[in-house]
Every structure is written in structure tokens, then in C-alpha cells.
Amino acid sequence: MKGILIRWVINAVALILASHVIKGIEVDHLMAAFVAAAVLGVMNAVVRPILILLTLPITLLTLGLFVLVINGFMLYIAGAVVKGFHVTGFWSSLFGALFLSVISWIANAFINDRGRIEYIEVRTR
Numbered sequence: 001m002k003g004i005l006i007r008w009v010i011n012a013v014a015l016i017l018a019s020h021v022i023k024g025i026e027v028d029h030l031m032a033a034f035v036a037a038a039v040l041g042v043m044n045a046v047v048r049p050i051l052i053l054l055t056l057p058i059t060l061l062t063l064g065l066f067v068l069v070i071n072g073f074m075l076y077i078a079g080a081v082v083k084g085f086h087v088t089g090f091w092s093s094l095f096g097a098l099f100l101s102v103i104s105w106i107a108n109a110f111i112n113d114r115g116r117i118e119y120i121e122v123r124t125r
Contacts, residue, residue, distance in 0.1 A: 007107050012037040014103035015085070022099060024092025025079075032084025040078045040100075048074055071097035 012033040019027040027033045051070050052059065059066045072093040079087030087093050 003111050006111055007104070008034070008037055008041065010107045010111075011041065011100065011104060014100050015040075017103075018096045018099045022092055022096050024088045025096045026086040026088075028084035028086075032082060036078050036082045036085040039082055040074060043074050043078060047077075068094065068097060068101075071101060075100065 012030075015025075015033045015036055016027050016030075019025045027036070048070060051073070052067065055066060055070065072090070075097045076087050076090075076093040079085050079093070087096060
């Protein structure tokens with residue numbers, strides 16, 4: 001449970017960073033970032049698998065790159081649902097989704113479900 005909360009905070013901070021880096025993504029206040037991160041997490045858990053299943057032929061045809069478009073659509077819908085979080089345009093949602101995917105991937109790689117930071121120890125002879 002602790003790991004989920006840490007990832008939620010990291011994703012909210014990533015949304016704030018994305019609003020500073022990517023033109024077309026705006027976060028009005030801190031609470032909007034946390035609500036948007038929660039809505040995005042729920043949508044990615046419920047709606048995204050259904051969309052991936054429905055668009056499986058085009059996803060296979062593009063060798064999985066269409067999943068990035070689906071992620072951008074999820075970000076755009078979260079911007080439409082959450083007040084204080086705005087995403088305008090296709091390209092800003094696509095680049096925002098790419099930015100958030102990288103940050104989320106890094107967070108998931110190093111933080112386990114218990115909230116502890118994991119690392120890989122490389123031993124040399």
C-alpha cells in the first residue's frame with residue numbers, strides 16, 4: 001500500500017513537471033495534480049486494457065507504438081475530467097504521455113509494493 005502512495009506522489013510531481021516542460025499541459029494548483037494522478041491511475045487500470053484489447057490489430061500492425069496514442073488519449077481524457085488540469089491538443093497529450101511513461105517506468109523499476117527502494121547490486125570479481 002505504501003508503494004502505491006509513493007508512486008501516486010511521484011506521478012503527481014511528474015504531472016507538474018510535464019506542465020512546465022510541455023506546452024499545452026497546464027496544472028492550476030497542487031491538488032489538481034494529485035487528483036489528476038489518481039484519475040489517470042484508475043483510468044489506466046480500468047479503461048486502458050479495454051482500449052488496448054479493442055485496438056489490438058492496429059497495435060500489432062504498429063508494433064506496439066499505438067499504445068502511446070492510447071496513453072495520450074488517457075491523459076487527454078483526464079484533462080477533460082479534472083478541473084484545474086488541462087491538456088490541449090494531440091501532440092501535447094502524446095508527448096505528455098511519453099514523459100509520464102518514462103517517469104512512471106523509473107518509479108516502478110525502483111520502488112516495490114511495500115514502498116521500499118530496490119536496487120541491483122553488481123558484483124565484479
